[in-house]
Amino acid sequence: MVIITAKRKGELMRKTSEKILRALLAVSVLATAVLSSGCLDDEEEISDSTASDNRQTSDGGNAESSEGSEGSDNKYDGSVTGSRASKLTFSGSDGISIARKQREAEKPMGEDGTQTVFVYMCGSDLESENGLASGDIEEMIAGSQSENVKFVIQTGGAGAWADTYGISAEKTQRYVVTGGEISLIEEKESVNMGKEDVLVDFLSWGIENYAAAKMGLIFWNHGGGSISGVCFDELNENDSLSLEEIDTALTSVYGKMTDKFAFIGFDACLMATVETANMLVPHADYMFASEETEPGYGWDYTEIAGFMESNPTADTAELGKTVADSFMASCEAIGAGGEATLSITDLSRIDELVKAVNDAAEEMNDISSDPALLANAVRSIYTVRAYGSNNDTEGYTNMVDLGSMIAATVSDDKADKVMSALEKAVVYNIYGEDKDGSTGLSTYYPFGVSGSTELATFGKVCVSPYYMTFVDRIAYGAQNGSTDGYSGEKTWLADGAVYWSDGDYSDYESNWEHYNNKTDNMGFCGDKSSVQIDVGPVLDDEGTFYFNVTDDTINNLASVNCSVYRVDEETGELIEFGVDQSTKVDFSSGLVEDNFSGQWYMIENNLIPMFIVEKNGNSSVYTSPIKLNGKETNLRIAMTQDGNAYDITALGTWDGVNENGESARSVVPLKEGDVIVPIFNTYDSEGNFAGKAEGDECTYSGDNMIEFVNLPAGDYRYSFVINDIYGNVCYTGFTVFTTDDDGNVFFTPEE
Incomplete structure (x- = not known):
């Protein structure tokens, strides 16, 4: 530092x-052989980066001005024609070649x-x-x-x-x-x-x-x-x-x-x-x-x-x-x-970086044909720095740090080449303490896709045929529950395929049609789920709620969360408190157990819905749907765990991502006197979305009174939330749990 x-x-x-x-x-x-567009001696050195408190910076080292630079290794082709200024050509034996418009001389x-x-x-x-x-x-x-x-x-x-x-x-x-x-x-x-x-x-x-x-x-x-x-x-x-x-x-x-x-x-x-x-x-x-x-x-x-x-x-x-x-x-x-x-x-x-990314993505594509290696890669991607939001509550921006993703998925030599190219390209990189690990450039990854158009759009701008194939494989798996039989050899990896150029690729949207059918309903795990359950969910002799994933589908498992509900006494509907991470997962055996303590989140002594956004070590970020002074938004909350102690902070409100993919600007802190009304999702007994229910109104005192406390005594419902490596989610059947006045939790199977 x-x-x-x-x-x-x-x-x-x-x-x-x-x-x-x-x-x-x-x-x-976001092909045919021709795609509409791309998938794919220092002059002056930037001074040392600065850092303090909530500031972390990175300096690209060999920061070279491109203004009048004669030392670039980039090769340009002034013959690029059409509506766009760059062209990438893929050759299976020779990798990629890049051509771009360039003037014979730049003149002010x-x-x-x-x-x-x-x-x-x-x-x-x-x-x-x-x-x-x-x-x-x-x-x-x-x-x-x-x-x-x-x-x-x-x-x-x-x-x-x-x-x-x-x-x-x-x-x-x-x-x-x-x-x-x-x-x-x-x-x-x-x-x-x-x-x-x-x-x-x-x-x-x-x-x-x-x-x-x-x-x-x-x-x-x-x-x-x-x-x-x-x-x-x-x-x-x-x-x-x-x-x-x-x-x-x-x-x-x-x-x-x-x-x-x-x-x-x-x-x-x-x-x-x-x-x-x-x-x-x-x-x-x-x-x-x-x-x-x-x-x-x-x-x-x-x-x-x-x-x-x-x-x-x-x-x-x-x-x-x-x-x-x-x-x-x-x-x-x-x-x-x-x-x-x-x-x-x-x-x-950037050309050096694009070639390094394509070389690394070739390894990603190679390992993705092995189910176990693909599973490890996707699980790793889910742990790296992502930006905006990637959850059902706030919406999906599907942007992940490029350097972090490559480092988490490929061999050190490939990753080192990408990081070296990044450090040359990103000559100055400044970020706050909550964004530690940001390398300066992000890329698209399909955590959750709203429709086939999104993936089609990425095909126009993706910088690597191999990475495009990796993403397409994930889309294929999402539709079919497996990547068995997938091949990109005749599409994205066809010899002589051209990217970032005029053309048509509409015949290749079939893999993505699955994404047009997302609903708000709770999808229960069934015969068509990519993750199949061998045993459970059931209670063991010690009262632990658990299930086992079948051996042949363990590699489809990305993560497991839990969801907690209360039954509305008047309507009989399930009121969802949210999705948390109170589970234990053994990816080697396929055993998944609850790790639920019977506690939930309150603000100013009122229960609030909480949905996990991201987890980094002992720190987690949640989002809570609320009305703030009469307007619907989301309250972002950070929680850090130290042993049995929790430090919980209201970061502020954020409107999330709308249906057009427009991301709201940054989080707005709460202020004293703000009126907060929690908003809960409700479902019928078949898991169909029924609507929204408002909780009790409270006024924010400015004292950050957010607590993780015992649920009030009563009966509740608990379900495992299974996330597969293709971005699909399914819910297991419920079990009833009861809490008493002393905070004890008793699970009983639902009849």
Whole structure:
């Protein structure tokens, strides 16, 4: 850990009072032979990373500027044609080859010292509910005091805008911020900010009128990762820009530019993915983005503009470092630093990373033909750092740390090559203490898939044919209960298959149709389940509830949780308290036992629903569906166990992921006086979803009164929740358990 000097820490914490006030207010308030697209001597070294308390940083070591770099090992092919700027060709004997558009020479488009940042500002609810886009415009004005720095902004995608600058929700408007002032340049009828042609029009206009020696592009809004993309327009059913659409748009303006963008950044959640970085290689030198969700207030544009003003010739990586450090300082200022991440990626290093990932994924594909090895790999993936949410309550973002996943699944030599390539590509990586192990870039993994379209979308952007085959195998297993008979040799691994290019792959959605049939009903384990039960669930002589998995399906078992219910005396419906991890699993024998203590969670002396989100060592994160001041959301809760003692903390509320794949920005802390109403799922005796039931209302006192205590005396129901390695879930039959006034638990079989 690198020590922060007093001077450096002072720089990191410097904020304007207006910024902090706004932040605090905001807190309150995915083939055929041709696929449509991709599946697949330092000049200046970044200074040592900094770390303190809830800050952990990583420095990529050989940080090399891609601006004018002559030492790159990347091989480019200017003959790439079509709507996208990159092409990957697979050969079983020779691996992969990558071709990308490249100019014969890069030539700056403006006078020395001039800098333009194009901001594609899709306001959405971030603006209409909290005024956050307007707040960031204010920061740009405050920071850009000379005529050499310009922010060229297109606004749209929000139902309402703050009155500060006269921005209209009925119009799409274009502004220029420079010299400490903002000017409306033009406006037109409202358009869908989630459409690529709208992005093309803005960039074409901006490049024609405001080209500069250095140019950047920022996508401002919500992000959803490699599948749903960025910029969700709330005026147009939350339509968003996919990675393919962004690539197509940037390729459309490629011929109008004589130079790459110095950087393309995402002031949005979850966009620091290897798929995003790979797509951007022909278009920019660097990517600035976050693996995790971002707090609503996002980047500090006063600090960014100030750095640009003072350092017009600085390396873009140094600008990126300022973006990252000031972002972290903003998060720390309101106590959100532990959850924050931001990384700066040298895109000239991505080809080396893609090839290393493909080599590692070849090993993943090889071991996946062995059921036992596949099981071990998937179980390992479930333990590594993931981002956003991956549970039924909050929704699925399906993003996992790339380096951590590779390290957990392949041999050391393959993993080391990936980590080495990551360290070269990610030149600066900053993350909070709660995101320890983040390597700077994430990738897609199908923890839970909402439909075949999601997997089809990934096929367009996946960076490795072997990894695409691994994911496709999981989808095949989810539909068939086994991967027996699966082969990708005639599809994803066909000799000469081309990725990241124009074409059609619709015939290959058959493996994914299974995912169109997800329901809210409780799926009981049966003959078609991939995990079969040999004995049980039954009670042994000592009162332990257990079952045994059959020998031939043990390798399909990923994990087992438990679910607890109470019977509503009036309706007879089952009220679900949640899903917890109170089980013991022996993967060698297939024995699964309850480890239930008869305790559950309360806030302000009221029972609340709790669903496990993630577990890392002795620390776990849960989500609890609630109404907060009348609005449905989720309360995130952290629990750390030390022996028999528990430290439980309410992290705050998070709206999760909507049906469009749009991830809410970061967790908002509770405040004293907040009114909380727990929301419980209810089911009939057949396991069909019946509806929702509200618990008792309570007012948050500010004292963090969340406890893990004995359930009130009475009769309850307990079920094992079996998760298979393909992402399927099934519930065993119930047993009755009774608790008494002394906290004792007595299991009895249900008749």
